[in-house]
Amino acid sequence: MKTAIIGATGYGGIELIRLLSNHPSVEQIAVFSSSQQGVKMTDSYPHISERFFESLQDISIEALQGFDVIFLSTPPGVSAEWSSKLSAAAKVIDLSGDLRINDPAEYEKWYGRETASKEILNKAVYGLSEWNREQIKEAQIIANPGCYPTAVLLGMIPLVKSGAVDAATIIIDAKSGTTGAGRSASAMTHYSEMNDNLKIYKVNEHKHIPEIEQELAGFLNDTVTITLSTHLVPMTRGMMATMYASVPEGFDEQKIKEILESSYKNTPFVRVRPHKQMPSTREVNASNFCDIGWVYDERTKRLTLVSVIDNLVKGASGQAVQNMNIMFGLEETAGLNGLPVFP
Structure with missing residues (x-):
């Protein structure tokens, strides 16, 4: 090719x-x-x-x-x-x-x-x-897809699609390494500004908001409005989306487990963790994996869902190569078989 x-x-x-x-x-x-x-x-x-x-x-x-x-x-x-x-x-x-x-x-x-x-x-x-x-x-x-939408959608689509979360209650707290801001220098990503610091940015204005809402709405067959807060953290690469949503009556820990695991049992790059085993960004570093962890709180009837990706790989170039493989009928994992770089 x-x-x-x-x-x-x-x-x-x-x-x-x-x-x-x-x-x-x-x-x-x-x-x-x-x-x-x-x-x-x-x-x-x-x-x-x-x-x-x-x-x-x-x-x-x-x-x-x-x-x-x-x-x-x-x-x-x-x-x-x-x-x-x-x-x-x-x-x-x-x-x-x-x-x-x-x-x-x-x-x-x-x-x-x-x-x-x-x-x-x-x-x-x-x-x-x-x-x-x-x-x-x-x-x-x-x-x-964008990097934030990839992390969010891979975590939320199975649950929204099955009705296991109330889509109107979705709140997303997402954090990215500075490569997500690109290579061009700026005051926001300047070492002296970013080192030993944590910044929230584009509050209620991030351009990935309509992308996430559009795709979730397609699976719900209804409009979806989310709250997305994005942050830069002092690391080079990696992304974590921590998501919160209310769980309707009729769903519990076991059903959530079954929905997530069945949704991704035949996919090479999405790894669903056991209940309460949370992933970290380093565990997907430089790889095309998306790791998903989750905790259901019986007391509050709310779900905490954590999705981690490498923003440059699964959040951009890796997913692009994965899509190329699918388009041309190649092995989906071709060129993407590398394990995460750890530590």
């Missing part, structure tokens, strides 16, 4: 290179940039010296011909322009948020810009691998 990465200089791009370099079916990885044409990837990332020799190419329709799949690891706005141009000749996996929100007005409200055409939005399949596998198999364009 011949692959191309547009926006290869960011953390998502270099993680794609790492994963695709170990993929048994990938023979070429070409890299593209809108501003660093001719620059070697090793100039920015010396750790790939002697293993990756490509230089960045200019983005053009001509240069992007002949690839089987093109990854758009770009800021919002780029995919809205390029996805329609590229998808006629290759499969496209978009890691930005441009194609995730079905309603253009809702996208513009949260992202502050216009989205792709309605035609492209209708073609794009939301790439939550474990839950949209059949649609992904037939897709030409994938809207790769």
